[in-house]
Amino acid sequence: MSKKTKKKDLKKSVVKAKAKVKAVKSVKKPVAKKAAPASAGKAKKGKYVYSWGDGRADGDGSMKALLGGKGANLAEMTRIGLPVPPGFTISTEVCTYFYDHGKQYPKELQGQIEDAVKKMEKSLGTTFGSTTNPLLVAVRSGARDSMPGMMDTILNLGLNDETVKGLVAVSKNERFAYDCYRRFIQMYGDVVMGVQKREGEDHDPFEATIEDVKKQLLGNAHAEDTALDAEGLKTLIARFKKLVKERTGKEFPNNPWDQLKGAVGAVFGSWMNERAIIYRRKYNIPTEWGTAVNVQAMVFGNTGDDSGSGVAFTRDPATGEKVFYGEFLINAQGEDVVAGVRTPEPVAKLQVKMPQPFRDLEAVRATLEKHFREMQDFEFTIQNGKLFMLQTRNGKRTGVAAVRIAVEMVKEKLITPEEAVLRVAPDSLSQLLTPIFDVAARKSATVIATGLPAGPGAATGKIYFNANEAEAAEARGEKVLLVRNETSPEDIRGMLAAEGILTARGGVSSHAALVARQMGKVCVCGAAALSINYDSQILTVDGKTYKKGDFLSIDGTTGEVYAGELKTAPSEIIQVLIAKTLKPEQSVTYQNYALLLKWADKYRKLAIRTNADQPDQVVNAVAFGAQGIGLTRTEHMFFEGDRIDAVREMILADNKADRETAVAKLLPYQREDFVGIFKSLQGLPATIRFLDPPLHEFLPHTETQQKELATKLGVSAEAVAKRVNDLHEFNPMLGHRGCRLGIVYPEISEMQARAVFEAAAQVQKSGIKVKPEIMIPLVGFPKELELQAALVREVAAKVIKETGVKIAFTIGTMIEIPRAAVVADEIAKTAEFFSFGTNDLTQTTLGMSRDDSGSFLPAYQAEEIIKRNPFATIDTAGVGEVIKIAIEKGRKTRPDIKMGICGEHGGDPDSVKFCHKVGLAYVSCSPFRVPIARLAAGQAALEELNAAKKKK
């Protein structure tokens, strides 16, 4: 057994003492169980501390910005009469103040804390620092959005050599009291005083001290912790204090008030630790929100077998099914459940083991859902048979569950369809499109283990046993499964890099499960058959070994773990819509999905188009609800088959006549491309962008390839090399591309126009309506568009005359360089539509090359110079402003001009919402993002309606 696992086992040991702790009295019966009205509690200037207890609270559930999610909901639960141990919240304003004032506090704070502690003392009949009946507290962070496990927590605060005697007195259990005390010193020493493993040390210094004491007193460093009796623990406590003094030069603080001050500072300090920063970056949580600090009276789930701790969800967070879902550990503290160190039991088993607490819990579950009208994720502790609520929050869930819960809550009349639409994060829909294992492949595969299904979907990949190696492998292009005994916040980067996560321990609410679901990663946890040796990097299951780099496959919907690389199959939605291997009525998931999108579509103002270059892509996109093509990149077809030869011949031509000959060879290919696209669109419109990339992208760059090409074309290799060299550009992004090609080589635009119109005529003759929209790229000067539009119209007139088929078409342009935006009024004289090319517009507006920004963007996000990757989500303050300028100017000239976007941003929910806000007509995105864009667009419209209602 490796040192690391041993350490974990050590932690597992549960304090067995059945202390009859009187510290926490029963909470009073609530006055009223009604929902709190919006800002029932009040934020006041100069008020930094908000108390709750005895059915009353200064704050309420609406005050998450000020009190953090945990603090606001503790207040809310108190208000609605749930059994919450009393306490108080230090508001997020203090966190902001703390960082703005060189880590100082507002002067009013100390007095307010003292008052709040007095209230707790009064409520519980205990006294902070009392040597006879001491008040002990837990100090926890609590940000506006939950950041599970990201920040520090300190339990059992208030103990010292004197007060511990009080705890002994009231609990009548000396060992329990001293165990609490040694745990407190260990946590506080680590978190607040920074006594941690140093470079070159193998062990955490506290753990090393424990082993040392055990060796000294028991003659065995590896004996169970429980073997240490109260006297042993006293020895250990003395050694811990010595350790702290040695390492920090300071005495461990005896005064509970000093302890409290230190703990509060540590929580605020943890807001800026690396883990928290990475987490915020991933989830776009602004630093300035800050965290609150919650100080709450301790309750103990570890006083014996009539005690315990658990975490539960009001519905299944993986599937969304309406079942009581959760788990608990008898005789354990809450942290043990979340840490995933011991695998807990399903919450249903509580019914047998503790019938009354279970009934109380069921009642709480019902109250919570009815009150919050959302699926809740809550923590509870049972102390000597009595239930206490420690937290509730909206439960994180998979995309599948999100859709199901939203739809079923509508059916239960708990929420409205509008609320359902707003409840589902659009990005999470991508989980519904995630592949599942191929049925045949699954049948012939070997299940080597089964764990808990914690993040749905099918994942296959090479196994790695630590986050760094997983990250490195992913960077090499490998598909990765991260395999761990359990995960901790340090593993976040590895989890991000992995296709899926597999753990040997921990339940469905363990860190691994929670984080995986949020990331939309496939996850199987608590697969107890797995035995992992981190040292030898070998996984053993049932006598068989799998080493680092071997393939495994996991099914996050069933919990099964397979040997080898399994073939995946499309999700149910894909099977219904695309593969047609399932009928709608065979899939509940599909039905929920369809209903939700139907509601979204009802409100949606934006049309959703797709970026597609090939007929099959078009068919998929239309199945997902695309209302046409927003971007066809005509050059994507240039690489297929022989046609690249004609393209290269065109580029190598050194005069117009030769170029025309080569271009003529391309015409039939392009026509055929467009015929396919028009047919698959079945009457929907298609925006067709003319040749955009610089010509050198089509030429071969190695000497060998150049020679081959020269032979093929019957020219010298030198001529080819020279042309490649001539076409080299220092900044291709800003070079000879877009309409600049069509201006210098009008014969290329002519060919493309002819291909479009000939194809249109042919398809229209077959009875399918065709709506081509010719899009000229990279326009910056009005005359560029004028010239290209004149050319297109001329070709159109010719083809219409030649074929006798009347084709309705429009001509527009991409707005993708800032100049186009500032002269949009002039451009709109010719352009019948604008399509914002937000990729290039971002590059030029920010002066930032997407391909090169990797060298500084990470530093920029770390420093919060740029909060979100501007190539993923529209930079509204910069690029967004430029877009607004173009919209305003374009409309001035042509009030009914059609405008949309066709950059990568078209499938990003926040960018879609921006597009709605600024009044675009459509967004265009890749086929698989169409459902996401539909939902985001529906939400945008609803958010606008709600904001308008609020104003009234």
Next chain:
Amino acid sequence: MSKKTKKKDLKKSVVKAKAKVKAVKSVKKPVAKKAAPASAGKAKKGKYVYSWGDGRADGDGSMKALLGGKGANLAEMTRIGLPVPPGFTISTEVCTYFYDHGKQYPKELQGQIEDAVKKMEKSLGTTFGSTTNPLLVAVRSGARDSMPGMMDTILNLGLNDETVKGLVAVSKNERFAYDCYRRFIQMYGDVVMGVQKREGEDHDPFEATIEDVKKQLLGNAHAEDTALDAEGLKTLIARFKKLVKERTGKEFPNNPWDQLKGAVGAVFGSWMNERAIIYRRKYNIPTEWGTAVNVQAMVFGNTGDDSGSGVAFTRDPATGEKVFYGEFLINAQGEDVVAGVRTPEPVAKLQVKMPQPFRDLEAVRATLEKHFREMQDFEFTIQNGKLFMLQTRNGKRTGVAAVRIAVEMVKEKLITPEEAVLRVAPDSLSQLLTPIFDVAARKSATVIATGLPAGPGAATGKIYFNANEAEAAEARGEKVLLVRNETSPEDIRGMLAAEGILTARGGVSSHAALVARQMGKVCVCGAAALSINYDSQILTVDGKTYKKGDFLSIDGTTGEVYAGELKTAPSEIIQVLIAKTLKPEQSVTYQNYALLLKWADKYRKLAIRTNADQPDQVVNAVAFGAQGIGLTRTEHMFFEGDRIDAVREMILADNKADRETAVAKLLPYQREDFVGIFKSLQGLPATIRFLDPPLHEFLPHTETQQKELATKLGVSAEAVAKRVNDLHEFNPMLGHRGCRLGIVYPEISEMQARAVFEAAAQVQKSGIKVKPEIMIPLVGFPKELELQAALVREVAAKVIKETGVKIAFTIGTMIEIPRAAVVADEIAKTAEFFSFGTNDLTQTTLGMSRDDSGSFLPAYQAEEIIKRNPFATIDTAGVGEVIKIAIEKGRKTRPDIKMGICGEHGGDPDSVKFCHKVGLAYVSCSPFRVPIARLAAGQAALEELNAAKKKK
């Protein structure tokens, strides 16, 4: 003798007949010699033809836009009583109509032309098409701005087999009449009917016909044209007509009205010929201006020795001296003088040869200057002792002359100082700074020939004998002298490419001289000792030969031609201001220059700063009037001496500590740089830009260099190669540069800040005030500047504390990416100044790489998509709008924020004027552009004042 020169000789032959032409009567005495009031004449809707004659005119000198320069001034001269043959102008509106309507004319035009011809007939007592006393006319183009020799002209129009008899009758000179007739057919056949040399032909077909007829009639193809008598000319005329029929399939038009219609069409058509397009591009003349057509009664300078033609200037256009300057040819038509085929005599000689016409001419010269209050360039013809004025216009002049004339006209009280400031094109000042030959070098050099000093300055270069080769050589990086017998519009591109132009024939008003002066090129013309063999590409002078590619040197101020490459020396201004080898009182040129700039400075609102990186550059700039540094590129110093090693060490460092060590080595160098700059500024402010270019620019790119570097730094060659490779960027312009370097490597910014402040402290201790302005480049996000500014302030505080020297400084940013402009309000919260980096702002706003735009910019300018090179003159509609957004937003946050520009545009007059208009505080340009910017800024302020006055 080559065929080409023979042809020219043939053209030289002058019609000797002394026809007593009565066609043109004396013009009536003027009613009033007063200046025409602004729009004395009137433009009327539907009026396309404007007549003049007999002291009256429909138009006047203010109507250049409508009538073209020539037409407006013919009207004006008529109005002020000068002897102008009558005629009429077809307005530029017709040209615009012509091109907008598929080369059709407005329907009213024909009737108006007929009326105008009737007026001429009435004035002269002749009749168009008369067989007894025919009216003959010249048809000439006339654009708003003069475009010398760019468009077509037809003389002697109105002749046919019948009317020629009338000309015989009134001239009593049959040979003269038939010579006029054959010249007409030749010109008309060429220009209107397109009978020109075809591919494969050696000769112009008309010239070939002449030789053929001479051979047939005289037995010698190379006899003088004059040897052909009237009968011979009749034979030639018949042959010409046959030639036209053969080549065009059409009869030569007999009807004078048809002739007139054809000629007018040809002139309008010539507006779009290639020469005219190139000329317009060079001088930024908009195509939509169009040309007018002038139809004027013929006068003949070729009727004998009491006739002649000349071109004169009211002052010397090369030096500006107030002398009667010009030249004439006895018994010749005006075209002969301008063509430079015969070298004419100085106008002063006319005093002896034709005393009365000379006196008349002197009177005209005085009248013109008094009336137009500008130096005039005019054409005259003397027909049988009587003076006629054919044209006047503001004379083109050298920069030296422009300054002198403007200043002296003020002294003469002809114009105000304000007018003087507005008269001198700012760019032309660069000619005053043009080098002259080094005195010692000149002494030891051999003068091989002397010509006319036609474009001042000293030029040295390899000789080329045709425009194409000159252009190609220049493109290879050679310094070129274009050497020609004479130049013609076809040579324009070659002249542009050359350092200087040397011709064997032609006077100071020849094409070569005229164009060279306008271009600011050095020019010596009419160096008769030169004998050029175009076939063998050899120049022979006095028995010595110089072949293509040999070096010659020319002095455009003295007319001397030297063998070999002569060392050049600074101009007088430079000698006074910089070299101090002349005292101000020793140079008239300097005095004029200084006075003019003093006047400009009086009105100027913009401060002028300079872009300088070294103390000597600073000293020069200050001598030219710079009021500080607007841009110091700190990295320009990185390449000097050993310091590049430290720079490379810094770049190759793979951790912060190593980087800090390397950076520390750079500190003393940078400090020393700044000490030098601060000292040379003597209290003026300095804007210092922090490191801007991407780091890879500093690394060696060849394998050998990389190995050398690796050895020097004691690392592996692979490590160096890898780092170079890692730093490679796809679009370096949009890459890791500017403040992005300072953000990722704050230690670099820290070092630069420390160098600035330590230098400032040191210099300030020595008693010189220092005003550093720290400029952070490439800011796009407000927080970039916040972070860098905080770092700079921290270092400043440290250095101030360390040295005890209080240093006042400001921190600002460059606005050089569009995002910075749209968030300028946010940036201005930190920035104390904005400096517009218009180079990069142009690249990003236009999405156009300066280095790569060569592949399409020429086509763009040809198509007039972009009228002016946006990297030379600010693109006001695009980049200008972005600048305006930044100004407005910046001022909203910080009303007194200082703003200026520091791109290349800072030295471009039109861009300077734009900066004035949008209210910037300063422009910064290279030291030698400072005087130009001063003048342009003065003009901008005056233009604004004038516009405001007009409004009142």
